[in-house]
Amino acid sequence: MFKSRHATKRGIQSATVIPFVVHNKKQKGQRMAKRAEVVNPAASKQNHKLKIRIDDLYTFDPLTNAQKEFYQHYREGVTAHMLHGVAGTGKTFIALYKAFEEVLDPSTSYEQVVIVRSAVQGRDIGHLPGDEKEKTDVYQDPYVDNCRKLFGRGDAFQRLIEQGHATFMVTSFLRGITIDNAIVIVDEAQNLNWQEISTIMTRMGKHTKILFCGDFRQTDLNKKTDTSGLHKFLSICRRMPSFRDVEFGIDDIVRSDIVKEFIVATMRYEDTEKDAANQRLLAK
Secondary structure (H helix, E strand, O other), X not given: OOOEEEOOOOOOOOOOOOOOOOOHHHHHHHHHHHHHHHHOHHHHHHHHHHOOOHHHOEEEOOOOHHHHHHHHHHHOOXXXXXXXXXXXXXXXHHHHHHHHHHHOOOXXXXXXXXXXXXXXXXXXXXXXXXXXXXXXXXXXHHHHHHHHHHHOOOOHHHHHHHOOOXXXXXXXXXXXXXXXXXXXXXXXXXXOOXXXXXXXXXXXXXXXXXXXXXXXXXXXXXXXXXXXXXXXXXXXXXXXXXXXXXXXXXXXOOOOHHHHHHHHHHHHHXXXXXXXXXXXXXXX
């Protein structure tokens, strides 16, 4: 999908990162791991090899005009982005790429990438059995796949989580926290209602970037009382000096030719249906 090459070796080590949410089990695990390193130097060497570093991140050049525009905004230091448009244009992929590029660079203040999305029909998942991780695992699969492509290894996303470089959350668990020193990626933004968008925006703390990725055409919201808040939010973003929005169109599709062909045909069909409906109204 993208032109890639191994990133140039920079001879740097990953910085120690403390996530904004620290669980006692994780602290205990870290103490046990440290103890194991002292007792077993071989295990320590193996763990060192398993760590994800910035050298492991492939380099991906922008392929389309919209991707180039986003990269340019990012280079300019823009801290709030809206990437919206048709499927298959790499919105989430390039957002993750630029985010991990900064988080894995120890010279920056960003400690982790926080991926947020709505559970849509499963928003009220608090009653389901299991802890937060068990309830949300099913929504993490796209990021496992994206990180595999970004780093060339299937365990990349899990390793990034273990190292404190990545966190995944659904909107159901956002209230009451403040996110500092992080790059927040809000994915599938078209599935967020206004209340969820407002909750996300008011969680943003100091030294935090935020990137929204979405497509108006792909909403999974079905209830009449549950409508997307993305249109309203986009209008508000355009009144905020911090935000830059980039629209991805047909010419920006990079996933495959069949995806592009399907989306073009779908748009033409919908336009035909809309014209026919208007003609019926005029004939009455």
